[in-house]
Amino acid sequence: MKMSVEQLKSESFLNLPLQLFVNRCSENFVMPFHTHDFIEYSYVAEGRGFHHIGDDIVPVSKGMLFVIPVGIPHVFRPMSTNAAKAPLIIYNCLFNSELIHSLRHILRDEYLIQHLVDLEQNQQHYISVTDHSGRLEEIMIQLYREFSVPGPGSLAMLDTLVSQLIIMTYRQNQQRNDQNYAHNPPVPHDMEAMLLYLRQHLSERIQMKNLVQLSRWSEKKIGRMFIRYTGQTFGAYFQHLRIQKSCELLKQTDHKVSMIAEMVGYQDMDSFYAAFKKITGETPLVYRKKSRV
Structure with a gap:
């Protein structure tokens, strides 16, 4: 039996001039299986659980990062219904095509821009990488702090941090694909x-x-x-x-x-x-x- 799917809208999260939303939350069994009209980067900061995404159920643990395209249904679930005993903590970074357009002058790479456009147009499968170095976690924490307590130059700082997040995730995913390609070349x-x-x-x-x-x-x-x-x-x-x-x-x-x-x-x-x-x-x-x- 398939779960019903609820759609989340950009206007509920993204406000001018940022076109960006960053939060840190403890996952539960209340959030419905949902899609959204924005791109989402989700980083597992603490705990264990499961990520129901598309037709997959992926066991998750600290250090895993998911890039969820527009239109892909998903929801995180903790390992236990007792959130106090076994919390699943996620950092989320959300943005849409407006931010993609404004980041062009920073990214300055057509492959990266096309990658984001593919995510925004639901032309790409979801991405999952593991943060072995801890650098992705560092970027997510900085994003959350800068978004939560803005100061002078926060808009520029947020653009820079989001660009770093996009580039590092893209590079890590490409390196993994290249390694898989090298070990399992097509016949x-x-x-x-x-x-x-x-x-x-x-x-x-x-x-x-x-x-x-x-x-x-x-x-x-x-x-x-x-x-x-x-x-x-x-x-x-x-x-x-x-x-x-x-x-x-x-x-x-x-x-x-x-x-x-x-x-x-x-x-x-x-x-x-x-x-x-x-x-x-x-x-x-x-x-x-x-x-x-």
Whole structure:
């Protein structure tokens, strides 16, 4: 039986000019399973318990940090109903797209900005890292103190601390992914099967989500694999496959250009002509004429 889900709204937590909320709380069994329209960084400061997040139930302990995207349902639960005996203490840092926009001049890294946008648009799975060095806890405590007792320069200090939190969590997650990638590299055969699938479905509207379903890999992993094995992004590679096939059809058949465009998945002739000329340097008719000289 699935738990009912309540939605929490930004306006209940985030106020101008901060567009940020930081708290320290003792988790209980009162808070409902919920989603929210803001990004949440949650750090386990004390105790043990469970994090119900999406379809997962994750045992939690001190030092674990979760990044919860917009729209992902979750709730923390302590180990015991006796909160005084076995408390589960969490630091929470909440913010939305308004703060993301204002942090651009600090982060100055498109990968980080896109990471935040993916979290804000529910295009990324939740993240979980462990704070082995204690640095994440230090940042969370500083955030909480600066937010709770603001002083001169607090807005700038909070922006700096949130940026540090984002960068350190992102780096730690990337390092873990890279280590997993090194120890468990994808089998080349799996990638070949994906490329064969694309060649066999040129006329269809294939999107990244279709490849996720096919391979059970994440979109980020698929993106990395395309760069590694083809030297191109998924979109560029698929476009080249389509144009390559259209070249074969122009040389080997007398089909009209419009029919060939449709056979390789283009419904719009202007898009087909633009892609064809960009890749071959010629129009389809000129290419056909030259190929038959």
